[in-house]
Amino acid sequence: MLKSKNILLSETDVLIIGGGIMGATLASILKEVDSNLRVDIVEALSKPALESSHPLNNAGTGHAGYCELNYTPLLPNNRIDIQKAIKINAGFEISLQYWSYLTKKYPLFSPAKFIKRVPHISLVNGDKNIAYLKKRYFALKNNPLFKTIEFSSNFKTIGKWIPLLKSKKSVKKYAATKVESGTDVDFGEITFQLLSILKTKKNFHLRTEHKVLDINEHEDGSWLAKLTDDKEIKSKFVFIASGGNSLKLLQKTKVYEQIGYAGFPISGQWLVCKDPLVVAMHSAKVYGKADIGSPPMSMPHLDLRIINGEKILMFGPFASFTSKFLISGSFFDLISSVKFHNLKTLCIVFLKEWPLLIYLIKQNLKTHKNRMSDLRQFYPDAKSKDWHLEDAGIRVQIMKKTKKDGPKLEFGTEIIYSKQNNLAALLGASPGASISVQSMIHVVEKCIIKKERLSSWKSKIKKMIPSYDLDLEKNPKLLKKIRSTNQKILGINY
Numbered sequence: 270m271l272k273s274k275n276i277l278l279s280e281t282d283v284l285i286i287g288g289g290i291m292g293a294t295l296a297s298i299l300k301e302v303d304s305n306l307r308v309d310i311v312e313a314l315s316k317p318a319l320e321s322s323h324p325l326n327n328a329g330t331g332h333a334g335y336c337e338l339n340y341t342p343l344l345p346n347n348r349i350d351i352q353k354a355i356k357i358n359a360g361f362e363i364s365l366q367y368w369s370y371l372t373k374k375y376p377l378f379s380p381a382k383f384i385k386r387v388p389h390i391s392l393v394n395g396d397k398n399i400a401y402l403k404k405r406y407f408a409l410k411n412n413p414l415f416k417t418i419e420f421s422s423n424f425k426t427i428g429k430w431i432p433l434l435k436s437k438k439s440v441k442k443y444a445a446t447k448v449e450s451g452t453d454v455d456f457g458e459i460t461f462q463l464l465s466i467l468k469t470k471k472n473f474h475l476r477t478e479h480k481v482l483d484i485n486e487h488e489d490g491s492w493l494a495k496l497t498d499d500k501e502i503k504s505k506f507v508f509i510a511s512g513g514n515s516l517k518l519l520q521k522t523k524v525y526e527q528i529g530y531a532g533f534p535i536s537g538q539w540l541v542c543k544d545p546l547v548v549a550m551h552s553a554k555v556y557g558k559a560d561i562g563s564p565p566m567s568m569p570h571l572d573l574r575i576i577n578g579e580k581i582l583m584f585g586p587f588a589s590f591t592s593k594f595l596i597s598g599s600f601f602d603l604i605s606s607v608k609f610h611n612l613k614t615l616c617i618v619f620l621k622e623w624p625l626l627i628y629l630i631k632q633n634l635k636t637h638k639n640r641m642s643d644l645r646q647f648y649p650d651a652k653s654k655d656w657h658l659e660d661a662g663i664r665v666q667i668m669k670k671t672k673k674d675g676p677k678l679e680f681g682t683e684i685i686y687s688k689q690n691n692l693a694a695l696l697g698a699s700p701g702a703s704i705s706v707q708s709m710i711h712v713v714e715k716c717i718i719k720k721e722r723l724s725s726w727k728s729k730i731k732k733m734i735p736s737y738d739l740d741l742e743k744n745p746k747l748l749k750k751i752r753s754t755n756q757k758i759l760g761i762n763y
């Protein structure tokens with residue numbers, strides 16, 4: 270039996286560790302389906318959403334598979350695999366439906382402050398890439414989810430879509446696709462708005478400046494989270510939504526399911542431009558193709574961002590090596606996450622992924638001049654003085670043993686569940702925030718809904734998310750209705 274001399278701060282049903290978009294979304298869904306549930310969020314920092322969910326720490330792309338070329342790889346049989354794009358698009362529709370539901374229900378939830386329509390464009394040059402993009406366009410446009418995608422290899426049209434690309438010096442052949450209904454999303458603002466609604470509810474507590482140091486399972490199957498200042502919280506269910514730090518906290522729980530998992534942190538930087546004359550010339554998110562050897566999420570993109578009403582341009586990300594798991598973390602994070610059980614995985618992945626390591630070293634060595642020359646692929650007349658470097662968030666990529674390929678580096682998101690389903694942790698960071706609602710519904714279904722309440726909870730979720738349990742791809746009428754309703758409610762119609 271665990272004996273403790275600590276101060277018991279709270280006894281709760283659900284303890285969420287981390288006040289980013291994931292933790293806030295899970296708490297919000299839970300309180301919508303069962304207002305009596307006791308939910309606590311603990312956040313180490315003085316404010317929520319200061320890590321990856323902060324608008325400057327991520328790209329703010331409402332990932333829907335419209336422009337990200339890594340979601341539609343060319344297969345060895347010369348066909349384009351669009352399955353990942355479909356999955357992500359459907360996942361983002363779930364987020365849009367939930368945000369629309371909250372907009373209708375709560376005056377405090379104001380989409381004008383967090384979501385804007387910003388077209389999503391893919392841009393490539395060179396014959397091989399143009400052939401790929403054309404193939405991708407034909408593969409997507411027959412799918413109801415991507416019906417509105419446009420393609421052009423006419424420089425005049427592309428120049429209208431991306432005015433910054435126009436230059437007297439330009440002699441390259443380009444092709445581009447555009448989806449008008451793409452979005453820019455401020456995930457930090459959503460986090461704040463979700464939390465401000467939650468704070469009005471009973472049985473909900475947000476405790477900032479409360480860092481979880483340890484988590485132990487109690488003999489009755491609940492968990493004791495040890496916090497700073499000798500405080501502790503007892504909870505029936507724990508969700509670790511601690512961004513890059515999730516892996517380290519998961520290791521502390523000692524659940525069997527974390528065995529073999531390791532983390533590989535990659536930090537990032539953006540070139541940022543605030544010159545109003547330049548900013549006014551760009552009104553899209555333009556994604557290019559990632560360099561060979563680079564991680565898929567480091568595809569270069571030039572984005573219009575709208576943060577607190579201010580329009581800025583962001584180009585990047587420029588990846589680099591770090592040993593920290595959070596911006597506010599410690600340089601010992603990586604080394605302290607190395608355990609006997611994940612050492613082999615780590616070593617093998619480092620050996621296998623040497624092109625990635627070389628890529629990161631090269632990225633680290635880039636000067637402002639080099640970065641500007643990358644930017645000039647999108648904006649040939651860019652002036653160095655208009656752009657400055659800012660830090661982005663840190664992504665801790667998952668390394669794990671897989672049955673098929675042995676130890677492997679994963680670029681996606683994964684939720685690890687304990688055998689008893691009394692604890693879950695979210696690892697990885699892509700596509701992340703855009704599909705936060707779908708990911709958190711998964712946690713609710715798998716761990717928190719009790720059998721006797723299953724049908725009542727599911728019907729509540731269905732009211733919030735009309736496409737819940739349905740395949741939108743196979744229900745084009747419902748898709749059309751949902752899209753037009755949501756776009757109107759969220760103010761992103763065109």
Ligand SMILES: Cc1cc2nc3c(=O)[nH]c(=O)nc-3n(C[C@H](O)[C@H](O)[C@H](O)COP(=O)(O)OP(=O)(O)OC[C@H]3O[C@@H](n4cnc5c(N)ncnc54)[C@H](O)[C@@H]3O)c2cc1C
Nearest residue numbers: 287289290291313320321322327328330481512662701703
């Ligand atoms: C460079 C970059 C670009 C990205 N671009 C996009 C994009 O365009 N679109 C998109 O959808 N997603 C994007 N993402 C991913 C997205 O930002 C993340 O998926 C999302 O923000 C993760 O939210 P979270 O709540 O899990 O983590 P976070 O926002 O990092 O929150 C975790 C919280 O846990 C707290 N915490 C950590 N340890 C403890 C502890 N011991 N005790 C208490 N609290 C703790 C932290 O302080 C932090 O506030 C990007 C990420 C990066 C890094």
